[in-house]
Amino acid sequence: MASIKFENVIKSYGDVNIIKGLDLDIQDQEFMVLVGPSGCGKSTTLRMIAGLEDITEGNLYIGDRVVNNVHPKDRDVAMVFQSYALYPHMTVYENIAFGLRLRKMAKEEIDQLVTEAAETLGLAHLLERKPKALSGGQRQRVALGRAIVRKPSVFLFDEPLSNLDAELRVQMRAEIANLQKRLGITSVYVTHDQTEAMTMGDRIAVLHDGNLRQVGSPLDLYDTPANVFVAQFIGTPNMNIVKMKVSEDGGKLTHAAVEIDTPAGWKDGVAACKGKDVYVGFRPEHVREETESEWTHTATINGKVTIIETLGHEVVVHFLVEGETKPMIAKMDVHRTPRVGDTVTLHINTNKLHIFNGETQERL
CATH class of the missing domain: 2.40.50.140 (Nucleic acid-binding proteins)
Structure with missing residues (x-):
């Protein structure tokens, strides 16, 4: 497992600062939610953890290691995307097993890991189906399964529920939160939906215009907002x-x-x-x-x-x-x-x- 630390991190595109000196500590096994309006920098922050965006200034730690220049595949993180990113020509089994096969793991070990993940996520009866034969919620579970089998140090979630209908979003956010608690893996979850943030996170980091406006438990933010922006953003x-x-x-x-x-x-x-x-x-x-x-x-x-x-x-x-x-x-x-x-x-x-x-x- 691993903690994550942003130390005065700046992300710029030319003369435009997207992230403006971020200092944030995410504890080992914590479920941290990054929330804020569109364009606030939350997805950029997540992508910096994944190694998909370079850091302009400052340091990013995963555990005790500075990972600014570490290749994404060597960071021991798994990411679940908004679009599911499943291979349409592969079965559920093959999609979940894909990363393990790239690592050239033994077939017996792959079978065991895929079976365990499928049972955990209620996919055991769907392993031979292809993505087009699945519902949105089932596809999202497959994307989760593909991340789980890697047994990473960090889970990253980039608005994974935004393509689902309202009822299914409620169900899936409970499943993701419970899954994270069972596995105890440090998780960072990006959303623009403050209801998701309030119901899922151990702590919430509110971003606005590239700045961290407040970080705390859901009740901290609701009961004692640090500024007018947080006061109006949190609560419905x-x-x-x-x-x-x-x-x-x-x-x-x-x-x-x-x-x-x-x-x-x-x-x-x-x-x-x-x-x-x-x-x-x-x-x-x-x-x-x-x-x-x-x-x-x-x-x-x-x-x-x-x-x-x-x-x-x-x-x-x-x-x-x-x-x-x-x-x-x-x-x-x-x-x-x-x-x-x-x-x-x-x-x-x-x-x-x-x-x-x-x-x-x-x-x-």
């Missing part, structure tokens, strides 16, 4: 973010539509921003038509309902408030749904606020 629906002014004494946060007493836990941070703007965030589940019993500090806000999304167990309501052009979002009781065009009075749980510097957008 998105966190509400509104610019507010800090009073001259630091005791209040004001906006055209709402005034909030500065929560006790934020007073020291807010004190440095007296008279300045800050960004205040609150998640949709902390905005209700009626306050919850444990909500000891609240503020009220009025808004006009613009969109209603019924999800069965709850309703997501978009409402526009004075001074804003973008609607805010609340979660409401499915049996107490307003109508589009209604003006509603909502309560914000101010014990659950997130406050960010108005200039740097970093958490106070």
Whole structure:
């Protein structure tokens, strides 16, 4: 097994820096998810681990070895691609065994490894079929089997579920996560889907514009986002973010539509921003038509309902408030749904606020 370490890694194409000084430690046997919007550099980061992209500056370690100039085949990594990359003229058995045959392993050993992988992945009854006779989920399992039989030090996953339908994605992400736990192989998984990231990763590294914005457990990122970008990227629906002014004494946060007493836990941070703007965030589940019993500090806000999304167990309501052009979002009781065009009075749980510097957008 192996850890992975990026040490001030830069990746450039000409004058354009795609990765801008990445420092990241991935622990042995950890499942690390790289997440971020398209173009943020996450796939480039994965390909540098695989050796498919050169490093412009800095060092990349796999275990104790610097691998900047190590050939991909000598890095002991296995990669699972978005497109499956199966050979259409080969059977499932032949696809899984292909890398082992290249290594000129004995037939008996290949048979044993392929059989074990096929049983683990529920493919034992499909070994004689060709890829065209398989479903998308079965093809993805074959791609996983081809990686497993190599018994690598590191698994790399490049958006492997994006070609599957929604129900199958849910099933496969659970299977991949459970498989990684059983095998205990250090894994790096790239996705733009923050739901995948939250449900699969031991830790998540959020990338944006080639920079690492935050790394931590799923709950770390959800409960204590380090900046406005992470706050809005992690969580469905998105966190509400509104610019507010800090009073001259630091005791209040004001906006055209709402005034909030500065929560006790934020007073020291807010004190440095007296008279300045800050960004205040609150998640949709902390905005209700009626306050919850444990909500000891609240503020009220009025808004006009613009969109209603019924999800069965709850309703997501978009409402526009004075001074804003973008609607805010609340979660409401499915049996107490307003109508589009209604003006509603909502309560914000101010014990659950997130406050960010108005200039740097970093958490106070």
